[in-house]
Amino acid sequence: MFNFDIVAGGTVREILRTRRHEVLDLVGRTYRLHEAGRTVNPDSYFLRFPEKPDSRIIALPAFLGPESGVAGIKWIASFPKNTESGTPRASAVLILNDYATGYPVACLEAAAISSARTAASAAVAASALRPEGHRGKTIAVVGAGVIARTICDYLHAADCLPETYLVHDLHEPSGQALAEHLRTTQRLPVSFTTDLAEALAADTVVFATTALQPYVTTPFRPGQLVLHISLRDLAPDVVLRAQNILDDVDHCLKADTSPHLAEQATGSRDFVTGTLAGVLNGDVTLDAGRPVVFSPFGLGVLDLAVGAFVLEQARQDGTAVAIPDFFGETRRW
Numbered sequence: 001m002f003n004f005d006i007v008a009g010g011t012v013r014e015i016l017r018t019r020r021h022e023v024l025d026l027v028g029r030t031y032r033l034h035e036a037g038r039t040v041n042p043d044s045y046f047l048r049f050p051e052k053p054d055s056r057i058i059a060l061p062a063f064l065g066p067e068s069g070v071a072g073i074k075w076i077a078s079f080p081k082n083t084e085s086g087t088p089r090a091s092a093v094l095i096l097n098d099y100a101t102g103y104p105v106a107c108l109e110a111a112a113i114s115s116a117r118t119a120a121s122a123a124v125a126a127s128a129l130r131p132e133g134h135r136g137k138t139i140a141v142v143g144a145g146v147i148a149r150t151i152c153d154y155l156h157a158a159d160c161l162p163e164t165y166l167v168h169d170l171h172e173p174s175g176q177a178l179a180e181h182l183r184t185t186q187r188l189p190v191s192f193t194t195d196l197a198e199a200l201a202a203d204t205v206v207f208a209t210t211a212l213q214p215y216v217t218t219p220f221r222p223g224q225l226v227l228h229i230s231l232r233d234l235a236p237d238v239v240l241r242a243q244n245i246l247d248d249v250d251h252c253l254k255a256d257t258s259p260h261l262a263e264q265a266t267g268s269r270d271f272v273t274g275t276l277a278g279v280l281n282g283d284v285t286l287d288a289g290r291p292v293v294f295s296p297f298g299l300g301v302l303d304l305a306v307g308a309f310v311l312e313q314a315r316q317d318g319t320a321v322a323i324p325d326f327f328g329e330t331r332r333w
Helices: 009-017 020-035 080-085 111-129 146-157 172-186 196-200 236-240 258-266 276-280 300-317
Strands: 005-007 045-049 052-063 070-078 090-098 104-109 138-142 164-168 190-192 204-207 225-228 243-246 272-275 292-295
Touching: 005 300, 009 020, 009 104, 009 111, 009 300, 020 111, 020 146, 020 276, 020 300, 052 080, 052 300, 070 111, 070 300, 090 111, 090 300, 104 111, 104 300, 111 146, 111 225, 111 276, 111 292, 111 300, 138 146, 138 196, 146 172, 164 172, 164 196, 172 190, 236 258, 236 292, 243 258, 243 276, 272 276
Parallel strands: 005 104, 138 164, 138 204, 164 190, 204 225, 225 292, 243 272, 243 292
Antiparallel strands: 045 052, 052 070, 070 090, 090 104
């Protein structure tokens, strides 16, 4: 009754690497579940450091609903200066709790889970918001870290295959590394560019940066799709001149994200077109004469859904590590 398992990072990554199609389907279903009001997804909680304003550790509690019986919390650190020494920016753990007793049942390495659910949400959006597909198009990726690489892997799994890729990063070695990854894994033409304007002119633009404030001030043109995964790249005017699809309106309009800045500038949420689940459900109609921007704040329910899936697979594979007697006392008397 009081089992507790550890799922290490190597196991998590291998499970996710071989099951991307299942993760895509799971993320889409979880968005719909959340839209229907069958989940609990409180505000994220930010631990900030006065002497490290670019760094933070975030707690994302969530509950997938009584049917799943899964609650839990992701505790994820973002320290951008890690990249200067070749260390990934983000590290995380995910704790899963049993709904019946409240007891924790597992701890999973969650940086891979976090990047997978983020990438899957981008790929689900890329499919839903450009239903005619991406063939014959150019996809530009702005920011070339782990999240960007994972997004590209999931775009491939979702059959969002362009004619060419364009990669832009202020750190050229990182950009060239992503370009080589794409050449190797997708066998498509890839170019690296130092010119941000060239990247911003692509048919589909993916933002996966660590930007703390907007730097893109030129509006996008009709027909462009923007996957604004890093959330703080676009100036308010750019947001206001586009159709805006969010994952959750209340969650995204906070913490000085670009959509939040647009709300502050106008005093209104009228610029929000709808949610991704609304698009998936057929409740949101888009105007082909305007650009589309998808801005996902990132929902803890997605981490729970992917984490619970990984735990189930690890237990079936025998790769979860059981910790006997993890709880020192399991009886009241």
